[in-house]
Amino acid sequence: MYTRLANAWTWTFTVLVVVVGFFVISIVFLVTAPFDPGRYAAGRWFRRLSVAQVAVNPLWRFETRGVRIRDPRRPYVAVSNHESYADIFLISHLPWEMKWLAKASLFRIPVFGWMMRMAGDIPIRRTERGSRRNAIDACRDRLNKRVSVMIFPEGTRSADGALLPFKDGAFILALESGAPILPIAVVGTSQGMAKGTFQFRRARAICEVLEPIETAGMDREALPQLKARVRATIIAARARLRAELGLPPTDSDETPDDEFAVAPDEPSASTPAGAAPAERAGDA
Numbered sequence: 001m002y003t004r005l006a007n008a009w010t011w012t013f014t015v016l017v018v019v020v021g022f023f024v025i026s027i028v029f030l031v032t033a034p035f036d037p038g039r040y041a042a043g044r045w046f047r048r049l050s051v052a053q054v055a056v057n058p059l060w061r062f063e064t065r066g067v068r069i070r071d072p073r074r075p076y077v078a079v080s081n082h083e084s085y086a087d088i089f090l091i092s093h094l095p096w097e098m099k100w101l102a103k104a105s106l107f108r109i110p111v112f113g114w115m116m117r118m119a120g121d122i123p124i125r126r127t128e129r130g131s132r133r134n135a136i137d138a139c140r141d142r143l144n145k146r147v148s149v150m151i152f153p154e155g156t157r158s159a160d161g162a163l164l165p166f167k168d169g170a171f172i173l174a175l176e177s178g179a180p181i182l183p184i185a186v187v188g189t190s191q192g193m194a195k196g197t198f199q200f201r202r203a204r205a206i207c208e209v210l211e212p213i214e215t216a217g218m219d220r221e222a223l224p225q226l227k228a229r230v231r232a233t234i235i236a237a238r239a240r241l242r243a244e245l246g247l248p249p250t251d252s253d254e255t256p257d258d259e260f261a262v263a264p265d266e267p268s269a270s271t272p273a274g275a276a277p278a279e280r281a282g283d284a
Contacts, residue, residue, distance in 0.1 A: 003059065003200075003202075006057070006059050006200065007199060007200050009056070009058075010057045010058075010200055011200075017053060018049065021045070021046070021049045021115065022114065022115055025046055025115050025118055028045050037145050038145030038146060039119060039120035039147075040073075040097050040147055042118050042119050043097045043099060043120055043147070045119075046118070047097070047119075048092075050089040050092035051089075051093055053089060054089050054093070059192065059200050060192050060203055060205070061204040062089070062093065062206075062207070063205075063206055064206075064207045065207070065208050066207075066208040066209035066210060067210065067211060068095070068209070069096050072095075072097065073147070075142070075143040075146055076149075076212060077139075077148070077151065077170055077181050078148055078181075078182040078183075078184055079151050079152070079181060079184065079230060079234075080183075080207075080234075081158070081163055081184075081185060081186055081234055082152035082154050082186075083157060083187075083190040085198070086190075086193040086203070087186050088100070090205050090207045091184065091207055094207070096148065097147060098147070098148040098149060098150040099119070099122055099139075099149050100121045100122065100150045101135055101139065101151045101152070102122065103124065103125075104123035104124060104131065106123075107121075120147070122138040122139060122142070126155060126156075132169065135169075139151070140176075143177050144177075148179075149173075151169070153167050153170045153227075153230075154166060154167070161190055161247075161250045163234070166227050168227065171227045171230070172220070175219065175220060175223060176220075178216050179215065180213060180215060181212065181215060181226070182210075183210040183212075183234050184207060184208070184210065184234075185234050185237035186206070186207050187205065187206050187241040187242050187245060188205030188206055188241075189203065206245065210237055213226070213229060
């Protein structure tokens with residue numbers, strides 16, 4: 001009974017936040033668009049809607065930790081494992097703006113999809129090669145406008161919590177643009193909203209931002225090694241966080257790192273000299 005009441009309350013508040021947020025973000029977009037081509041301000045306000053939703057959800061206990069980016073306008077290619085829709089709510093707590101590569105179907109949702117467009121998020125249809133190419137071009141555009149992009153390199157949510165194979169797109173984007181990779185490990189969100197359902201459930205989840213991996217000076221030949229390094233970094237963090245939350249290890253958490261050194265796929269960086277380093281931070 002409590003879970004049902006919590007769901008009714010949270011969804012009611014979510015709908016209210018989306019409706020009110022639409023007008024707020026519309027105003028922010030109209031006011032800032034002439035001098036904010038990267039739509040940084042509109043995007044930040046859009047992410048705050050997720051933060052507000054989590055704040056009133058009595059079933060979720062979310063936290064973020066790890067690296068904190070000192071310069072929010074230095075663009076990164078952020079990559080994270082993908083457990084559930086709840087990942088979006090959790091990662092949105094990070095205090096800098098990122099443009100999300102998301103399913104095109106989400107952009108067709110009235111009001112919500114309109115806000116995604118105003119925020120500068122990027123639609124993709126995974127089954128269409130032309131759409132994937134356009135999406136990567138749009139990601140390059142955001143990076144050139146000094147805004148980070150957020151990509152789930154698995155391409156879809158895992159049904160059982162195991163890490164799926166990484167696709168190449170995010171890593172090709174980082175190599176070609178010279179932007180560093182920002183690995184992110186997410187654990188616990190699959191408990192809060194399982195794949196195939198929109199019902200909220202009790203969950204404690206953690207998002208940990210890991211040390212950036214620089215891509216400057218690398219070429220396309222470094223792609224397998226870069227992808228393997230990022231994957232191994234996320235796997236190690238996931239295993240540690242799952243143990244902290246009392247969750248059993250998954251098959252991917254127990255797989256040797258070198259197994260992924262030549263993982264195939266297609267579209268989905270240490271701090272450079274002279275750049276301000278990222279810093280560590282406690283729980284947020």
